[in-house]
Amino acid sequence: MDQNEGKKGALLSRAGEAFRRVNRAYAPPKEHPLAGHLGALAAFGAYTAAWGAVVGVRRVALPDRHQPLDLLMTAAAVFRLGRLLSKGSVTSPLRAPFTRYEGSAGPAEVKESPRGGLIRSTVGELATCPFCLSVWLTTTFTGAHLLWPRATRAVTGGVTALAVADTIQLGYDCLLQKNSG
Numbered sequence: 001m002d003q004n005e006g007k008k009g010a011l012l013s014r015a016g017e018a019f020r021r022v023n024r025a026y027a028p029p030k031e032h033p034l035a036g037h038l039g040a041l042a043a044f045g046a047y048t049a050a051w052g053a054v055v056g057v058r059r060v061a062l063p064d065r066h067q068p069l070d071l072l073m074t075a076a077a078v079f080r081l082g083r084l085l086s087k088g089s090v091t092s093p094l095r096a097p098f099t100r101y102e103g104s105a106g107p108a109e110v111k112e113s114p115r116g117g118l119i120r121s122t123v124g125e126l127a128t129c130p131f132c133l134s135v136w137l138t139t140t141f142t143g144a145h146l147l148w149p150r151a152t153r154a155v156t157g158g159v160t161a162l163a164v165a166d167t168i169q170l171g172y173d174c175l176l177q178k179n180s181g
Contacts, residue, residue, distance in 0.1 A: 036122030040122055047139065051140075052143075070145065076156075077141065077155070077156040078134050080159050080166065082130035082131070082134045083130050085133055085137075086130040086132075086133050087109040088108060088110075089104075095112060095124070098123045099128055107170065112128050114127075
């Protein structure tokens with residue numbers, strides 16, 4: 001082992017110990033696993049960098065400003081997909097390896113909790129959190145909109161229609177319950 005490798009090893013060892021001290025001072029690891037969240041942050045950084053790299057390689061011109069309709073439709077699509085992926089009963093098989101079913105949580109939604117070791121529970125926490133998924137979905141839609149704007153508008157339009165239809169369904173159910181009670 002040369003001197004540089006020894007210095008790198010010592011530096012990594014000190015950084016690891018510093019992280020463990022911060023983790024212990026922040027919260028008991030079983031209550032709030034910082035290591036898992038640090039891994040999720042690193043994965044998100046790599047995911048975002050990959051989108052950026054593809055956009056850069058393709059030399060896509062960035063827009064001067066956002067189109068208001070694209071923003072509204074993307075926001076509605078991110079909201080609806082975030083709920084569908086993180087809470088939908090029909091998408092529970094996707095989350096099952098990382099979560100434990102706890103019960104029903106409303107129309108076509110379930111309540112689940114993360115389970116397993118550090119990586120599995122971190123993925124379970126991400127998969128059951130619509131707010132967490134929204135960050136990843138927004139990044140996906142942003143990159144897709146830059147690379148394939150027409151196809152992305154078609155997808156966001158379809159998912160926005162689903163969000164509006166769901167809102168109408170829930171509103172209709174509320175009216176029926178109000179009038180029957």
